[in-house]
Amino acid sequence: MYVRNRAEDATPASFRRPGSDYVLSSDWDFKAPPQIREYNWTIQEIEANPDGVFRPMLTINGMFPGELIRCNEGDTIVVNVVNHGVNATAIHFHGIFQNGTNHMDGVPGVTQCPIASGGSFRYEFTVDGQAGTYFYHAHQAAQALDGLVGPFVVHARDEKENPANTYTSDRVVLVQDWYYDMSSGLLKEKLSPGYEGAPIPDGALINGANKVDCSLHPERRCDSSTASFASLDLAPNENHRLRIVNVGAFAWFQITVDEHHDLPVVEIDGTNIEPAPESSILIAPGQRYSVILSANQSAQDAYWFRARMMKHCFSENVMPQEGFQEVQAVVRYTSAATGVSKDDAALPTTSPNGNHAVECRDMNTVRTYTPTPPNPAPESAHHSYYLRVNIQIGAWRLERGVLNTSSYRPNLSSPTLHRVVSGLTAGNPSYRVAQGVNSLAFDPARELVISHSGPAEVVDVVLQNFDEGNHPFHLHGHKFFVLGAGHGYFPGYAALGLKPEGKGLLDPNNGTVVANPVRRDVGTVEGFGWSLVRFVADNPGVWLFHCHLAWHSESGMAMQFVSRLDVLGNWTLPAANRGLCEVAGEELRKGAAPDDSIWYDDS
DSSP: OOOOOGGGGSOOTTOBOOGGGGBOOTTOOTTOOOOEEEEEEEEEEEEEOSSSBOEEEEEETTBBSOOOEEEETTOEEEEEEEEOSSSOBOEEEETOOOTTOGGGSOOBTTTBOOBOTTOEEEEEEEOOSOOEEEEEEEOSTTGGGGTOEEEEEEEOTTGGGOTTOOOSEEEEEEEEEEOSSOHHHHHHHHTSTTOOSOOOOSEEEETTBOOOOGGGOTTSOBOOTTOOEEEEEEOTTSEEEEEEEEOOSSOOEEEEETTBOOOOEEEETTEEEEEEOOSSEEEOTTOEEEEEEEOOOOSOSEEEEEEEEOGGGSSSOOOSSTTTTEEEEEEEEOSOOOOEEOOGGGOOOOOOOSOOOOOOOOGGGTSOOOBSSOOOOOSBOSEEEEEEEEEEEOGGGOEEEEETTBOOOOOTTSOHHHHHHHHHHTTOGGGOOOSEEOOSSSOTTTOOEEEOOSTTEEEEEEEEEOSSSOEEEEETTOOEEEEEEEESSOOOGGGGTBOGGGBSBSSTTOOHHHHSOOEESEEEEOTTEEEEEEEEEOSOEEEEEEESSHHHHHTTOEEEEEEOHHHHTTOOOOHHHHHHTTSOHHHHTTTSOOOGGGGOOOO
């Protein structure tokens, strides 16, 4: 176990990451030969005040948010992690396929044991077959909301040749909800008997920055003298790409820019689309949208960029204090790129655009977006699964996320990938369930595991939401085609022009539903609604499928897909991965969600 140095208790003056770190330099070589890009990270605990209010935080190299990972398609990423935190941790690279490197996906209990306090681990993987906007975050319980987040941008080698990329600057904009208490305490409270709903954020940040009025937080230690609004410094009369990423735990955001009514979307979760006109962006946790902002207004040179938490998406339509649901950044027309606005006298005086959104639905389910180049979905699915999504109150008044009858609990000392590879190697027939739910090797009450074998099995998932809340589901290792979504009960395949169980088109001459649907890795099933997604299970490994609202995922709203059993039986896991599991179980469970058994009354 790592013993923290007293010096780490102090707030480092430089913990705030400069906004200029998220401006992508224009001299990048998109045609450079594939290379290794290496990062060295130390997980450190500090007390810091991103918006003025002090709280304990987890940081990478003492800074918040994390540094930008930037690479070209085909590059190899190496991240050396040393954990100086008191709890175990792991890093997931959200949206990265990890084709052939499932053991680097960074999910405790699924692909690895967590990195114990004082331990270290080397993540190494090649980024192939994808480009666009991604991010990384801690995946041990809800640690991401303590500060372990950062952006990840992958460039296509022909990116500058894309006619849609007519922008002169490119930058990342991270939006996130923000809590003033550590995730471990909030999670224990959320999972306790009688607790219903989820912790509501105390505020929000843009690129890790905001500035609050300390007089509104008399119960907290607060000093906002060094806090500031994030600044997006843009050259006037030019087009600028904003890669907007929701790295938060729970809140949807509506994004607008005062007096800028055109925000055409050009990318969704790493999928390029033909520019689609929008005036505001609705973004769920885990999602990414790239928009083009034209700095073409002449009335003044400073405007508010607004990220407003959509309260209608909370089970309780309230914030701790009125007015905290919106965070702003300054869009400033200038040739400089400082990244942080410190001159209060120069703050914008502009007013917000339009109305507040009230529907918690993905934009691609209410409008037609056209991926480019076109990529049709397979016409027929080999398998179709129905997942009943709900939040239920069970024994001991414990509210848990449920898929069908399963509420997921990870085995942190024996990850699913390790068990599957060992079982297949040993010839254990329990692990050779080639298609469908594996109830021989796994207890479906705690681990719903669906297996597939073969090089290109096509899988449909019908999500039917029996809960009033929305659930943005993230599939690791893949993108899925969104074939349909709506309110009420799933209308059946015929309503979408498909045969029962998705076994092809009803009319061979009408393939609109599969012609060129949006592909993404986080898709929402709305409250009391449905969603149909299709993916090709061609990526060997064990892949988590879960609600990306942290409180829902950690309460059990998750399951696992095992793809390419025919390949996994030939795998040997690296010694470094196995070594993570040689630590005592109590060390691996530090920082994890508590087991339900702690609430049981043994009397």
